[in-house]
Amino acid sequence: MPELPEVQVVINYLNSNIINKKIIDIEIRLQKLFKNIRPIDFKKKVTNHSFKNIIRKGKYLIFILDNGAIVLSHLRMEGKYNYDKNDKIEKHDHIIYKFADNTTLKYNDSRQFGTIHYFNNINDALNSKELKKIGIDPFDENFNSKSLLSQFKKSNKKLKTFLLDQSHIAGIGNIYANEICFATGLSPESLCCNLSSKDIENIIIETKKILKESIKYNGTTIHSFTFSKWDIGNYQDKLLVHGRKKCPRCENDIIKLKINGRGTYFCKKCQKIKK
C-alpha cells in the first residue's frame, strides 16, 4: 500500500527510466481506471508524446508530458509501475505504454482501485478537485507546527484519523500513521484538540524523520506478492508497532483495533491517551 515514501521511490524509479522516450502506442485493458477522460481519447492525446518529468503531490504521481499535458496517477492499494524490455503481459496489467526503443511501462493493479486523470496543463491539474484539497507536504519547508497548530487545535478527530486525512498532511497512510503515533508516545485515539503544542511539535518532527528514513530504505514492502522492480523496500524491518505483537520498548502486548475502519496498532503503556 504505497504511501508517500513508496510513491517517491516509484517516481525516482520512473524518472531514471522513462524520461524522453517516445510513446508509440498505448494499450488499455481496464477502462474504468480513467476518471475524467475516455480511454480512447486518452490514447489519442498521449500517443506520440513523451514524459518530460514525474513529480509527486501527496500520494499522487504527476506525469508531465512534453507538451505540458498531465497524466495524474494514484496507486491506491496495489498499483505498481513496471518498466522493462519484455512485452509479456502479466495478470492485472491494465495499461501498457510502448516506447520507441521497444521497452514498455506497464501499470499493474490487482485490486483495480487505482485512478488515472488527464489534464491539458499543470494548472488545470493543480486546480482539480483531486489535487486542490491535498494538504502540506511533510518535505515542504513550511511544514512546521506553526502551519498546523490551528488545524490540530480546532479538530475533534482522533489523532490517527487526522494523520490519514490528506487535506491536513499529504502522503501519510495507515502504516506510517501508526508509526508516528508510536514514535510520539501518543495514543492514536487521542483527540487532536487536546494535544499540547509540544505534542504537535513532536508529531511534525517524527513525521519528517520516519518518512525520510523510509525513503532511505526504499519504502515499506508489505504485500503477499511482489514483482515490480521498485518493490524492494526494506523499511518493514524498521516498523516498531505496525503489525507487531509485542511492544519493542516495554514488551507488553500491542493492542489492535479499528479506527475509522483502519487497522490500528499501539501500545497502551507507551502511548498516552489525551481525551
Added chain:
DNA sequence: AAGTTCCCCTGTTAGC
C-alpha cells in the same frame, strides 16, 4: 459543517 460509515476490488488467511 464536520465527522463517520460504507463501498469499490481481489488475493490471502482464518475458521469450520
Added chain:
DNA sequence: TGCTAACAGGGGAACT
C-alpha cells in the same frame, strides 16, 4: 481437504 467468510485499505460518496 475444500469451502466460505473475514480481512486488507485510500479515498469518494452517502450518510448522521
